[in-house]
Amino acid sequence: AQKVTQAQTEISVVEKEDVTLDCVYETRDTTYYLFWYKQPPSGELVFLIRRNSFDEQNEISGRYSWNFQKSTSSFNFTITASQVVDSAVYFCALSEAGRGSTLGRLYFGRGTQLTVWP
């Protein structure tokens, strides 16, 4: 079973629009970590954010914000006033920390290709 689901395969927006990327995860562990990575056309995965399962506080960093809701097992990512440079594939990932888990092993979703048009 897929531990991380990113239902949106592709999203296209016009510059300055807001866009939300959805992520739903599945785990039995009570301690876990959630991540978002950006993969531009160059290929390198760029770390954006990490949250642990005990911290549901939403976070804002510039034009980026993240909404973590344990009740719905979701960790959504919003880009405000999108720019062409935001065009990339965005991956949500889960790391479990319970007994028997491989500490640090990341389970990635399939990614969402975001295209921002000028």
Next chain:
Amino acid sequence: DTGVSQDPRHKITKRGQNVTFRCDPISEHNRLYWYRQTLGQGPEFLTYFQNEAQLEKSRLLSDRFSAERPKGSFSTLEIQRTEQGDSAMYLCASSLERGGLSNQPQHFGDGTRLSIL
């Protein structure tokens, strides 16, 4: 901080040949991970090292695959008798763990793209 370095960036080889990739993690990072990414998919975990010890291998890592990190610094991933299904991007990542359950962010290299003819 020079980042995670992988070599080569691209490798094209014929089916049945052996290939070896190298990864140089961020200095002082004690954890090193290998992932494989195919087109349209997210990276999939292959194996990881804590210093020089290989602590876990995924079922994806068949007997034809072997990874080493002899001195706890750089790592190599070798694929023997390559098959067309091995064509993928091989990603290396490193992190600094100070113990406990912190799960620090992994920093990824640019990857090695392997194409099997």
